[in-house]
Amino acid sequence: MPPQTRRMAFPKVVIERDTDSEQSSSEEEEEEEELEEPEVLVESENEEKVEEAKKKGKAPITISLKKVCKVCKKPGHEAGFKGATYIDCPMKPCFLCKMPGHTTVTCPHRVATEYGVIPATHKNTRNALGYVFKRQIRPRIPPIKPAYVIPDQVSCAVIRYHSRRVTCLEFHPTNNNILLSGDKKGQLGVWDFRKVYEKVVYGNVHSCILNNMKFSPASDGTVYAASSDGTVSSTDVETGIALSLMNLNPDGWRGPSTWRMLYGMDINAEKGAVLVADNFGFLYLVDTRSNDRTGKPILIHKKGSKVVGLHCNPVQPDLLLSCGNDHFARIWDIRRIEAGSSIYDLAHSRVVNSAYFSPVSGSKILTTSQDNRLCIWDSIFGNMNSPSREIVHSHDFNRYLTPFRAEWDPKDSSESLAVIGRYISENYNGAALHPIDFIDISTGQLVAEIMDPNITTISPVNKLHPRDDVLASGSSRSLFIWRPKEKSEPVEQKDEGKIVVCGRDEKKRRHRKFGGESDDSDDDKSIRKGKRFKSQSKSHSKSSLSVKVRR
């Protein structure tokens, strides 16, 4: 027998007399008992039935085949897509919340995000340091939460801009219309989304995955990037001229056990240092003046495990937050940092994709873990043994996709709004779409889920603009700029002015309608390319509105 792929393993033909193919095999067998006629067994797979037929001494007629679950290989149920809805194998724990006893379809967390919320416990932060910190910070945080402005409409896009999937995004620190994007190939895109056709891709910066980038606090024309090629680069955004600050693989490829890849990166402006971390658990410091490594690598996560994220506290830059594949996020004081010297270790049940301090006070931490949970850790001086809140959210997937990372809204002074792409699809007016979620982490509620019928791919990379009501998202190889509906351009631009299509089909697609309301056939086609639901959903929008907002 040739090795079976998943598709081949899917049950083949079922021809049953008087029975629905959906019925379980036990029912099939019962029915067979009642049959008087001799049977013919066409599918030889069903050995039980062959044996049975031999015993009875008659040739079976029934063309029959047990439907076998492709996940657990057991009969009686099936897993896989029914239209665009994926049916879980009931033998496995829920794909969404990871608890046994139910599947994603009936998971309480699927109905509304707020059910997944574990309420915040009151925390006593009685130590003096915590008190002082709170006194310093509290005046900055207004007691009343501002009304959220959600960028819910695609205002422009570059389709197939990168040749491989997008891995990170960064807005220019001073020019409001410049978006930088990195991809799996190591290329760096610079796009002016006001003049939509003004875009470049620099291919000389890195040779593989551009994992993280950050603008230089000293010069807003310079961006630093960390890559799986083991180098840290400093690139001039205008010219694309790149400088390599550190190379961890000077001897080239000597196999996977020696090849070092850089993932987490941040900049400590006070120290004038770029902090980077590799796939073996080590942290490196690079001086931005000498463009040279300072000190020795420091083991900050389990030896041999990937450190995927680094973040310096916005208020106290010496506080460093790291996260990685050893299932921990850790807090450090970089003035005295050495292996094992972490201030706190925040435990998760699986890999931690990201960990970020809150943008204004730096007193909260938001982590995204592969266990399908967002965790909020309230005070860096409080009890860090458990998160103050856990929010169940579908983002458990890593292979083939850029890991999902929940990010703070840098404009939200109340430090409660976060954005993250969703993995599982939902039925939106008959189309299977993967929305981008806005979550109020102070209540755990889903504030908004945004989607566009033309975007059928998953959007794991999302970045909120530091000053404007703009969201940039990376979905597969394409980039999208979202703005609030009410703030859409008063004069509708022509489509070709808003959407740039790169790659082979450029001419064909150039005049295609994109986004907004549309009932023309072209639009329909693009939806059909994605998965479709058999019947239209009642639970989601009836209009062509591309956003659902819960307040």
Next chain:
DNA sequence: AGGGGATGGCACC
């Protein structure tokens, strides 16, 4: 239009 490949985590020995 359907198969295949790249690819990361983790359980298991």
Next chain:
DNA sequence: TGGTGCCCCTCCCC
């Protein structure tokens, strides 16, 4: 602790 095989709700290309 390293190797191996399995997971399997993607995306893109041929």
